[in-house]
Amino acid sequence: MRHLAASVAFSALLLACSAGPEEVKRAASGGAPVSAEFSRYWYAGQAELSRYQLQQNRYDDIHPGEAVLVFVTEDFLPTKQVKMEGGKTKETATSVLKMNQMRRFTTGIYDYSINTSVFTPVAANQFPHTFKVATSVQDWCGQTYTQLNLRRRKYHLAAHSYFQQEADQTDSLEAVTLEEELWTRLRLDPKTLPVGKLRIIPGTVAARLRHQPLRVETANAELKPYRGILFKPAQAGAALQAYTLAYSSTKRTLTIVFEQDFPYLIAGWEDTYDGQMRFGNQTYGSAKPLTTRAIRTSTLKSDYWQRHTRPDSVLRRQLGVTGFKE
Incomplete structure (x- = not known):
């Protein structure tokens, strides 16, 4: 029996990242055929x-x-805020598009590892807000963790840090647009991206690296054809779009470049902000803005969990x- 239980558990792990066969039905029944x-x-x-x-x-x-x-x-349980993996549950799952964004980079002798997960419902007319965002940052000094969960029309924040000035925090934020959900929403349908002046919760990665608390801010967003030469589509000749988000208070600008036609593959992004970090009343780093840049080099489809x-x-x-x- 122990071998059988282990086999069942291992099979569940193999399926943990896979798309369930009921997802098309759930997406349609959720109001998003x-x-x-x-x-x-x-x-x-x-x-x-x-x-x-x-x-x-x-x-x-x-x-x-x-x-x-x-x-x-994935099939996702909106109340429990986890992936549905089978078994008995009274909650009805809905289909989400999940993005895992992983960054690895070195700073002098030591390195960083950053992982962000975003869970956005496919049925946007029934579930207008992203359910969950989680970000962890590891480096040789320690680690931090930030999570936002949508509960009762609010985003509930839980944050943990090894820094004294940050430590453990909880908060409740208005359920406005999340910066992280822009990545998944453009993959679902770029026409749903907000444009103009909007209220938004900034990205958890930039907030962590700059040691800024998460709060609702104001930004201006625009969507227009990409005219540059740095980012290129997967197929020669395909048109690119550029979605730009400009924050007025923090003077930060994020641009995501993606293919105009389905499946709206992301060609890359640029994130420009200064290097200032704030701990209480102390400010460190330079006010000179620098640009993070990511350029796509390859793409493949795979059931990678197996x-x-x-x-x-x-x-x-x-x-x-x-x-x-090896």
């Missing part, structure tokens, strides 16, 4: 994996690294991500 094109791409039992060459703004300098974006659909053997490492080479040498 999906197209055949959408269904073929996002409900085929595979995730989309993209690797980016990263130049990260940190400590008044630009540091080399890489980023990986993982997009996949590709965990040593021979499967060939997929890492195809994607171009770095790793340990």
Whole structure:
């Protein structure tokens, strides 16, 4: 029986990141009937994996690294705020598009690892707000963790840090647009992206790196064709769009460049802000703005949660991500 239980548990882990067969039905019943094109791409039992060459703004300098974006659909329990993995539950799951964004970069002798997860419902007319965002930051000094959960029309914040001035925090924020959900919403339908002046909760990564508390801020957003030459589409000749978010109070600008046509693949992004970090009444770092930049180098579709053997490492080479040498 122990072997059987272990086998069942291991099977559940293999399925933990996969798209469930009921997701198309749930998305439609949730008020968001999906197209055949959408269904073929996002409900085929595979995730989309993209690797980016990263130049990260940190400590008044630009540091080399890489980023990986993982997009996949999942069945999600809105009240428990977790992925549905089977078993008995009274709660009805709904389909979400999940983004995992991973960044790895070095700063001098030591390195950083940042992971952000975003869970945005496909049925946007029934669930107009993203359910959950979680970000962890690890470096050789320690680690921090930030999570936002949508409960009773508020975003409930839980934050933990090894810094004395930050420590453990809880707060409740108005359920306005989240910066992190812009990434998933543009993949679902760029026409739903907010434009003009808007109230928004800034990105958890930028807030952590700048040691700024999360609060509702005002920003201006615009969507227009991308005319530059730095970012390129996956297919030659495909048109690109640029979504730009400009914060007035913090003088920060984020631009996400993506393909105009479905599935709206992200070609890269730029995030410009100064290096000032604030601890209480103390301010450190330079006021000179620097730009974090990520440029897509490769993309593949894979049921990666089942590709965990040593021979499967060939997929890492195809994607171009770095790793340990054998």
